Amino acid sequence: MTGLRILRPGPLALVEDLGRPGLAAVGVSPSGALDRGALGLANRLVGNAVDAAGLELLLGGFAARFESAAWFAVTGAATRITLDGHPIDPDTVVHAAAGAELRIAPPVAGVRSYLAVRGGFAVEAVLGSRSRDTLSGLGPAPLAEGDLLLFGAEPSRPVPAVDFVPVADLGDGTVEVRAHRGPRADWFTPAAVDAFFSVEWRASAEGDRVGVRLDPPRVPAHARGVDPAPPLLLERAVHDELPSEPMVVGAVQVSPDARPTVLLADHPVTGGYPVIAVVAARSLDAFAQLRPGQPLHFRHA
Numbered sequence: 420m421t422g423l424r425i426l427r428p429g430p431l432a433l434v435e436d437l438g439r440p441g442l443a444a445v446g447v448s449p450s451g452a453l454d455r456g457a458l459g460l461a462n463r464l465v466g467n468a469v470d471a472a473g474l475e476l477l478l479g480g481f482a483a484r485f486e487s488a489a490w491f492a493v494t495g496a497a498t499r500i501t502l503d504g505h506p507i508d509p510d511t512v513v514h515a516a517a518g519a520e521l522r523i524a525p526p527v528a529g530v531r532s533y534l535a536v537r538g539g540f541a542v543e544a545v546l547g548s549r550s551r552d553t554l555s556g557l558g559p560a561p562l563a564e565g566d567l568l569l570f571g572a573e574p575s576r577p578v579p580a581v582d583f584v585p586v587a588d589l590g591d592g593t594v595e596v597r598a599h600r601g602p603r604a605d606w607f608t609p610a611a612v613d614a615f616f617s618v619e620w621r622a623s624a625e626g627d628r629v630g631v632r633l634d635p636p637r638v639p640a641h642a643r644g645v646d647p648a649p650p651l652l653l654e655r656a657v658h659d660e661l662p663s664e665p666m667v668v669g670a671v672q673v674s675p676d677a678r679p680t681v682l683l684a685d686h687p688v689t690g691g692y693p694v695i696a697v698v699a700a701r702s703l704d705a706f707a708q709l710r711p712g713q714p715l716h717f718r719h720a
Contacts, residue, residue, distance in 0.1 A: 471539030496529030
């Protein structure tokens with residue numbers, strides 16, 4: 420039996436590839452790995468095509484046993500990784516013997532780790548992808564204790580002989596992301612658009628694969644002597660009702676409470692809140708690794 424037995428899935432372990440783009444017209448979001456760069460790197464390290472199915476692991480706490488020998492790589496969040504109790508490096512290819520146990524601890528920076536095995540995971544594809552869409556329920560179910568994931572066919576390309584892969588360290592400091600003005604930026608005052616691109620936002624605890632809500636740079640209302648209702652930063656210039664319109668990955672919707680939400684891979688394909696900005700594709704991976712409270716700045720793309 421060539422596969423990986425799940426001993427402990429952690430908070431949320433999903434099979435993800437690069438998603439199912441191009442189906443928004445029939446109501447299907449793109450889904451796929453939130454940190455596409457991390458999954459692509461893990462696949463390249465083991466000689467897979469970049470779109471092979473891997474595992475996306477939220478907040479670590481993961482343990483699995485290799486039922487057969489395999490090459491694997493772990494990328495993404497900064498965390499402690501062990502194989503049979505021995506520490507191994509991230510962002511490198513490692514060989515596991517049959518029966519070896521892999522453990523991935525809760526991360527110290529970032530929130531999502533990616534595990535690729537040589538051959539990928541051979542789960543059933545739905546609409547051309549092996550990705551789990553957490554909003555619609557498409558794709559393979561979240562992993563549970565005892566699940567066995569079979570490996571796919573051995574790829575034709577060899578395991579790359581790589582001693583070192585330069586990967587930028589994840590930290591808890593300010594993240595800078597690039598964004599374009601949105602299609603409804605004119606629904607906000609010029610001062611609001613300027614504020615969006617100049618103030619320091621913070622990732623809230625309200626975040627998942629559908630989207631991440633952002634908190635404005637305000638002093639908490641419970642602090643002594645603070646006005647509990649300071650002026651809103653993202654003031655609307657147009658107060659009409661906006662009919663639902665198409666949404667894309669990276670769209671930054673602003674809800675009536677003037678808090679922005681950045682839509683991610685499992686987002687709904689339509690929405691009724693005005694979009695003040697759209698995150699540039701090259702900056703989207705950063706939202707996969709944001710921790711609650713982490714600051715970020717938007718800059719013009």
